[in-house]
Amino acid sequence: MAATLIILLIIGTGGLVWAFHIRAREKNKLKRAIKGVLMLTTCLQASSFVLLASLPQTSSLGSFGKPLSTFDVQDPQKLLEYLQLYNESLVQTIIIMRIVIILLLFVLGGALSLCYRALRDVQAALESGVGERKPSPGRLD
Secondary structure, eight states: OHHHHHHHHHHHHHHHHHHHHHHHHOOOHHHHHHHHHHHHHHHHHHHHHHHHHTSOSSOTTSSTTOOOSGGGGOSHHHHHHHHHHHHHHHHHHHHHHHHHHHHHHHHHHHHHHHHHHHHHHHHHHHHTTTTOOOOOTTOOO
16 A cells, blocks of 8 residues: 555656646646646546556455355354455555545646636636737728
């Protein structure tokens, strides 16, 4: 699980570097917002792939390894091993789902923030008259 967190930190750091690069090089605010949303979704995709790869290979609710009769769980040692295996799988799945939910909240919040800023800038440009169409000489509009 520690390796997964390290990989997620590397992806997050790369996303921050990419965001600062976009902010420094792109002067058009609308293009900057669109590239920011692209950056957020790309980082979310990479993080989701890493988290998917770190899920346990056997499903905690699957039938593989399930005791078939009460005879299989009469030995307390076998029962303990069985319960510990399923507990570990459930705990790992819950941790990964929490990380996915946190990432999703951050990405959706960032995307909404970028879209809001872009629309606010477009609205300000339209109100200031930059977006008004001026008739060209010689044409009747």
